[in-house]
Amino acid sequence: MFVRERLERWIHLNMALVGGFIGGFSILNHHDLFGSAQTANMITLALEFTGRERTDLLLRLGGLLCYIMGLAATVILPMVFRINMKYLSIVVDFVSILIVGFLPRNLPDFVALYPLFLSMSIQWCSFKGAEGYVSSTIFSTNNLRQCVTSYVEYLCSKDVKAYKKAKLYGKVLLSFHIGAALSCVCYLLWGVHGVWCGLIPLLPAAVLVFVEQSHVPVWRVRLWLGLKWMHPAHLRSME
Secondary structure, three states: OHHHHHHHHHHHHHHHHHHHHHHHHHHHHOOOOOOOOOHHHHHHHHHHHOOOOOOOHHHHHHHHHHHHHHHHHHHHHHHHHOOOHHHHHHHHHHHHHHHHHHOOOOOOHHHHOHHHHHHHHHHHHHOOEEOOEEOOOOOOHHHHHHHHHHHHHHHHHOOHHHHHHHHHHHHHHHHHHHHHHHHHHHHHHHHHHHHHHHHOOHHHHHHHHHHHHOOOOHHHHOOOOOOOOOOHHHHHOOO
C-alpha cells in the first residue's frame, strides 16, 4: 500500500507540473488569459450580458462550451466505452499542446485557447487527487487553502495527519508553480513553440499511469520509486 500511495502521488505531482506549464503558457501568450479555468470568463460573460460592452461574447461562449464538453466527456466516455480517463487525458493534453504550437499568432486569444480549455477540464476530472485527498492539478487556490489550514492545524494540535495533508498539498503547489516557471523559460527561449516542451512531462506521466493501471506487483515498481535498496519480499508485504 505504501508503494502504491507513492506511485499515485508521483502521478499527481507530474500532472500538476503539466497543469502549471499550460496555465503559465496561456497567460504569457494570450494577454493574461488563464487557460485552465472558467471563473474569470463566466464573470465577464455575466458583465457583458448585463450592460458591459460586448466585444468577444461569442468567442467567450465558445470557450465555455469547450470546457463544458470536456467535463461532460469524463462522465459519458467511461460509462459508454469504458475508457480509462487517465490515459485519455494524457493523450488529449498531448494533442492539444501540439495543436496550440501550430496555431497562427493572429488568432483571437480565446480561440487559440480552445484546445487547452478542453484538455484542462478533462485533466481536472481525471486526476482528482492523491493519498485520499482531493487536489486539483490545473489551478491552485484550493490547494493553497488546504496547505495553509492543514499546516496551521498541525502547529496548533501536533496532529500528524494534518502535517501529512499539508505536506501533500505543498508538494502539489510546488510542482504546479515549477511548471509555470518552466513555461516562462521555454517561452523566452522559443516563443510560442516553447509550448511543445510541455510534451516532455507527459511521457513519464504515461509510464507511471501504465504501471499503476497494469497492476504490476509492487516490488517491481521499486526502481521507478527509488526503493531498489529494499528487499522484494519486504516490498511484497507492503501491498
